[in-house]
Amino acid sequence: MAVHLIEAVRFNDAGDKVEMVRWGRGHRKGNGSPGWEAITVEQDVNLVVDALHFGDEVATAFEVGGEMVLGPRVHIVVHQHGIEDIDTIDHNVPGRSLADLPRF
Numbered sequence: 001m002a003v004h005l006i007e008a009v010r011f012n013d014a015g016d017k018v019e020m021v022r023w024g025r026g027h028r029k030g031n032g033s034p035g036w037e038a039i040t041v042e043q044d045v046n047l048v049v050d051a052l053h054f055g056d057e058v059a060t061a062f063e064v065g066g067e068m069v070l071g072p073r074v075h076i077v078v079h080q081h082g083i084e085d086i087d088t089i090d091h092n093v094p095g096r097s098l099a100d101l102p103r104f
Contacts, residue, residue, distance in 0.1 A: 003027070004051060005034055005061040006074065008102040010042075017085045018045045022104055026061070034061050034070045042104065049084045052076050060088060060101060071096045 005026035010019050024040035048058055052075065060071030072088035079085055088097050 002051070002056045004048070004056060004058045005036070005068075005070075006048070006058065006098075006101065007040060007061050007063075007068075008104045009098050010104055011099075017079065017083070018048075018098060020044055020104075021048055021086075023048070023058075026059070034059075034068050045086060046084075048074065048086050049076055052086070058086070060096065060098065062096065062101070074098075 003026045004023050006021045006023045008022035010021075011017065012019050020042055022040050022042045025037040026034050027037050029035040052058055058074040060074065062069050062071050072090045072093055074086045075089050077085050077087045086098070090096075
């Protein structure tokens, strides 16, 4: 099972569904903070959904004071007509939702 970190998102025109993410494989640094194993890439949200279906863990990562801080984990949500999307598990944490990540 891999761990992936999302650092930025792109929403659809209506702003209600994630279309793309900037993410990479994550790992913990010696000081416990999140880090990247490889360069982050911009990919379709369907790849995040696939990773979650395969049992990978996906979380958000926020920059705070020049340091990367681990945010809430991400899970699959199903919209009308069975369209799968993602959202944070604890989306009521102020300043730590997908909408609070940088946009690209």
